[in-house]
Amino acid sequence: MAMNRRVSIIVAVLLVAAAIAVYAWREFNRKNESLAGIKPAYEVDATFLISEFNANDTVADSKYLGQVVAVHGMVKQVEKDEEGNYTIVMGDTMDMSSVRCAMDSTQAGKASSLKRGENVKVKGSFTGFEKDDTGLLGSDVKLNRGVIVNADNR
């Protein structure tokens, strides 16, 4: 009887250890998941988002850093690099400042069909604000791992 009990304790300990090991291993190897299924912490208009940073970038940084943000606004430009990665640039076409969202590779098809002047809503992970010191490039609010939530006529 005592023997049986000892065996069952050992088995229980081994099972718990195995469960912990499996959990740790999976956590260790967990891939970055797509933002498609993640609820954004904030939903905001592109020009308003830019104005928040122009007003006080420290306050705005602490509000948005590391958060998933949904941004809607007008497409100023759709940029494609040599490797086929897309960046969607949003905001007021008369203003040099923009919201720039580097798109997830799964979004290439949707991103390529976007046109300048179209309205779009994207969801991305906020990476920071780059204030323009040169006066030549415009300041940027930056997001990455972007996914398109919706766009005109779609």
Place this chain on the structure above:
Amino acid sequence: MKKVFAIVIGFTAIVSSVTAQDKFFTKTGKVSFYSRAPLENIEAHNRSMTCVLDSKSGNIQFSVLMKGFEFEKALMQRHFNENYLETTRYPKAEFKGQVLNNGEVNYTTEGTYKARVKGMLTIHGQTQEVETDGTLTVKNGKLMAESDFKVRLADYKIKNDKMNNISNTISVSVNCSLEPLNH
């Protein structure tokens, strides 16, 4: 009077076309880093780096948001942001420097030029003087800027963990395709 007017316009056109050609920029520059260690190899990529190069003076600037680095594994990304680079406290890395042999680079003639670059590199709130080699390639009106260099964690007060799970020297690779800046 008409003649003077024409000359003024002509001169203005020449001057503005010259200044427009002076500067090159990109906001989609790529920077990657690699760490090779016994436990695992780690790499991360950021494709939203800003770079401005003034071909006249040879001044070159890079700036990158640290939270924009993407890792294959979620946990690595979290450790990078929270434990190693403390990216909420130090959101940006920057390089401000000069192409030392700028006179040898012909920005208007297609070709690949060796570039020696020297300047101040700021990572994790620490600034160090660095000097490294790279290449500048003029092609189809664009300018490719490439460089590979090494960064020692200790120089930027980045703490490795007790197990040395990441390499003490990180390889950094920069690859930017710059366009002429037009106003």
